[in-house]
Amino acid sequence: MDWEAHIERWSRAAVRLLGIRKYNVENDTPPTRYVAHSSFFVVTTRGEARVGLSGAIYQARAPHILHGGKEAELGIMPQGNDFECYLIVYKADSESPEERESFHAPYAVTPFALLPLQEKCKAMNDLWQQTAPMEKLQAQSLFLPFVYEVMRQIRTLKMENSRPNLVTEAIHYIQEHYRDSITAEKLAGIYSCSASYLSRLFKNQIGTGPIEYLIHVRIHKSKQLLLKSEARIQEIASSVGYADVYYFSRLFKKHTGHSPLQFRESNRQVVQNNPLRLLKSSIVSPQLVSHNENESCYQCNVEGEASMFRFSRPAFGAMLLLCTAMLLNACQTSSNTGAEASQPASAGVATESAAAKTRIYEHLKGKTEIPVNPQRVVSLFHLGELMAIGVKPVGATTYILSNPLLSDTSGIEDVGVPPDPEKILSLDPDLIVTTAPFAEAVEGGYEALSQIAPTIVVEQHNDPIQDVEMFGDILGKQEEAKQWNEAFAAKIADYKEKVSPLIGADETFSILNVRPDAIFIYGDTNMGGNILYKYLGLKPTEKVKTDVINGETWEISTEVIPDFIGDRLFLAVNEGAEEQLKKVEKLIKNTPAGKAGKIYNIDFDTFLLSDPISVDHQLDIIVDLLVKGEK
Numbered sequence: 001m002d003w004e005a006h007i008e009r010w011s012r013a014a015v016r017l018l019g020i021r022k023y024n025v026e027n028d029t030p031p032t033r034y035v036a037h038s039s040f041f042v043v044t045t046r047g048e049a050r051v052g053l054s055g056a057i058y059q060a061r062a063p064h065i066l067h068g069g070k071e072a073e074l075g076i077m078p079q080g081n082d083f084e085c086y087l088i089v090y091k092a093d094s095e096s097p098e099e100r101e102s103f104h105a106p107y108a109v110t111p112f113a114l115l116p117l118q119e120k121c122k123a124m125n126d127l128w129q130q131t132a133p134m135e136k137l138q139a140q141s142l143f144l145p146f147v148y149e150v151m152r153q154i155r156t157l158k159m160e161n162s163r164p165n166l167v168t169e170a171i172h173y174i175q176e177h178y179r180d181s182i183t184a185e186k187l188a189g190i191y192s193c194s195a196s197y198l199s200r201l202f203k204n205q206i207g208t209g210p211i212e213y214l215i216h217v218r219i220h221k222s223k224q225l226l227l228k229s230e231a232r233i234q235e236i237a238s239s240v241g242y243a244d245v246y247y248f249s250r251l252f253k254k255h256t257g258h259s260p261l262q263f264r265e266s267n268r269q270v271v272q273n274n275p276l277r278l279l280k281s282s283i284v285s286p287q288l289v290s291h292n293e294n295e296s297c298y299q300c301n302v303e304g305e306a307s308m309f310r311f312s313r314p315a316f317g318a319m320l321l322l323c324t325a326m327l328l329n330a331c332q333t334s335s336n337t338g339a340e341a342s343q344p345a346s347a348g349v350a351t352e353s354a355a356a357k358t359r360i361y362e363h364l365k366g367k368t369e370i371p372v373n374p375q376r377v378v379s380l381f382h383l384g385e386l387m388a389i390g391v392k393p394v395g396a397t398t399y400i401l402s403n404p405l406l407s408d409t410s411g412i413e414d415v416g417v418p419p420d421p422e423k424i425l426s427l428d429p430d431l432i433v434t435t436a437p438f439a440e441a442v443e444g445g446y447e448a449l450s451q452i453a454p455t456i457v458v459e460q461h462n463d464p465i466q467d468v469e470m471f472g473d474i475l476g477k478q479e480e481a482k483q484w485n486e487a488f489a490a491k492i493a494d495y496k497e498k499v500s501p502l503i504g505a506d507e508t509f510s511i512l513n514v515r516p517d518a519i520f521i522y523g524d525t526n527m528g529g530n531i532l533y534k535y536l537g538l539k540p541t542e543k544v545k546t547d548v549i550n551g552e553t554w555e556i557s558t559e560v561i562p563d564f565i566g567d568r569l570f571l572a573v574n575e576g577a578e579e580q581l582k583k584v585e586k587l588i589k590n591t592p593a594g595k596a597g598k599i600y601n602i603d604f605d606t607f608l609l610s611d612p613i614s615v616d617h618q619l620d621i622i623v624d625l626l627v628k629g630e631k
Helices: 003-012 097-102 115-128 133-160 166-177 184-190 195-206 210-228 233-239 245-256 260-273 277-283 293-301 313-341 347-355 383-388 421-426 436-441 445-452 464-474 478-502 529-535 542-549 558-564 578-588 592-596 604-608 612-629
Strands: 014-024 039-046 048-053 056-061 064-068 073-078 084-093 107-109 358-363 366-371 377-379 431-434 455-457 508-514 519-521 568-573 599-602
Touching: 003 097, 003 133, 014 115, 014 133, 039 048, 039 056, 039 073, 039 115, 048 064, 056 064, 084 115, 084 133, 107 133, 115 133, 115 166, 115 184, 166 184, 166 195, 166 210, 166 436, 184 195, 184 210, 195 210, 195 436, 210 233, 210 245, 210 260, 233 245, 233 260, 245 260, 358 455, 366 455, 377 383, 383 464, 383 612, 421 445, 431 436, 431 445, 431 464, 436 445, 436 455, 445 455, 464 478, 464 612, 478 612, 508 529, 508 542, 508 558, 508 578, 519 542, 519 558, 529 612, 542 558, 558 578, 568 578, 568 592, 568 604, 599 604, 599 612, 604 612
Parallel strands: 377 431, 431 455, 508 568, 568 599
Antiparallel strands: 014 084, 039 064, 039 084, 048 056, 048 073, 064 107, 358 366, 508 519
16 A cells, blocks of 8 residues: 555545444453444454455454444454454545545554554543534544554554664653653553663653653743733643643743743743744753653653643744744845846856766665765764764764763764754754654654755664665765774774684673663664674673573573673663662673673763764773783
8 A cells, every 4th residue: 555645645634533432351242243334443452363354364463453444344352361453434525536436445463562553542432422523523533543553553564674772762751741640661561661661762862861851842832831821821731731730830940040920021022022932942951951750750650631722832933933944035035136137147057067066975864865975964864974084073972972082072062862952943053963862852853954044854873884874875974984994893893803812712701780770781783782792793791692682681681691791891871879779789700701701891971872982982992901910
C-alpha cells in the first residue's frame, strides 16, 4: 500500500465512529463470525488469537492491529484465556470511489508502542458505552487521534525500516500527554525497557533526562497559556498536569525566576506591542534545571486534571517562524525588484550559477535541497564530526558544547537544550543538521526547523569513521574527511602493533559501568567498546558477544556481573555510586580480571561520547592503560 497516499486520504475524508466494543475471553467472547457492514480496526491489546479475514489467516499476537472493510468476514479465535481486543467500526466518506475503496483495504500492522493506542481505545470504549450524547460526542472526538497514532507508527516503521528511536518516540509521547501523570517508569514501560535505561538514552542523545524534559514542556506550555489567555493560574496549572497550584507556582518560579502572575504581567505588554516578541517570550526557556526528589515523587503520585485547553504542539512555534521567514522574504523581494529591472542580461546566468550550487540530499525525513558548500551550519548533535574536518558551526546545543575534549568552541553560539528555534533563526544558518530526537525536541519539530533553513535529519552511527565520511559528503569536505579517516586508520594500525604482544590470543575484555541505581554492561558502540572490539580487534566475553553486542542487554543485575567479566575489565564508576561499587567489587574480586588485577578505571564522562575527536582521545587513554599495565 502507498501509505503516504493513504494518510492523505484520511486527512481529506469525512470520518464517523459507528461503534467500539471490547472483547475478552472471560467476559465477552470475541465473534467467531462477523460480517462487517463498514470499515473496522481490530486492536489486540493482550494475548494471542488466530484471526480470519475473508479467507486470510492472521496470527494476532499483542500488540497487533488488523484493518478490514465493508462485507469482509471476520472470525476471532483466541489462543489462551488472556486474550483481549477492541473492535472499532467506522465510516469514511471521500469524493471519489477510488478513495472510498482504500478505506476497505485489508492490512495488518505490528505497532511498536501499544500503550498510546490502548489508552485511546479504552477511553473511546468507556465513553461509547454511556447513553448520554455528550459522551458519544467525546468518543467521536477520540477516534481521529487513534487513527493518527496508527498512521504515525506505520509511517515511522516504513521510514526507518527498523525499530524506531526510543528517545524520539518518548519525546513524542510526552508532547502528546504532558497533561497526564507521567513517570519515568511509565515511559519505560511503554517501550519495554527499564527507567534507568531510558534515562541513559535520553541523556546520551539530547543531554537531559525524560522527567527534566517533561518539566520543560509543561513550563513552556504554561507560558503560552499565560500570554495567550485570561485563564486563572489554577486552571493553567491543571491544564499542564499539575493539580496543586502552589506546587506549580513554585516550580514555575524555579525555572523562570518569576511567579506565573509576574511572568504574565512583565511579558504581555511587550508581546502586545510587538507580536514577533511572542516567539521570544513564550518559546524560549532557560536552561533546564534538574528535577529533585520532590518533583519525581510528584510525578509518581499526582495526576493532572482535565482541561479545556488543547493547543497543538507544532502549530504555534512553526506558524511564527514561518511568518517571520515570509516577512523577511517579502522585504528582500521588495528591495530587489527595482535592482532586478536594471540588471544586464548576464544576471540570469549568475542566478542560474548560484542555483546550481545546491543539491538534493536524501535523509531520514525525505529529500531536501541543501547548499553544496554550506557556510553557516547549525549542528544540534554532531559537533565533533564537523570539527574533525575543519568546520566550525555557527551554533550547537549546550549538550555537545559541554564536551571537555573539544579544544576550541569559541564563536559557536549555544542554542540550548531543548534547542531554541528563535536563537537558531537569529544565526541565519544556511543548513541545519540534527538527529531525530533533537528534531522532535525542538518546538514545532522538524517542520519549524525547515522554515528557518534547509534541514536534514541524519542517523547516529556512533562510528567516527562512518560519521566523518558522511559529514564530508554533506559539507563538501570529502578530501578533509578522507585525510582524517586515513590518519585515524594509521593510528589504529600503529596501536594494534603496540598492544598485540601484550595481550594473549584468548584474552577477553569487558566494560562495566556502575551507577548509584543501576549497572550497565557495554557492547561495541561507546564507552570504549568500539575501540576495544572494532578498532583494536580485541575479544569480548561470550556473554557480552551474545547478550550485548548481538542482543539487547544493557542493564544487568548485580548477581550476574561475574557472567560478563572476562580476563580484563574496564570500569567506569559514576559519581555517587560508592555504595553500589562496594557490592560490585566483592563480585569482581573472584572473576578472571579481578584475580589477575587487570582492572582499568576510566572516566565515565570522558568515554560517554562517540564523536571522532572524543574517540581519538579515548583510543590514546585505552592504549596507554594497556601498555602501562604490563610494565
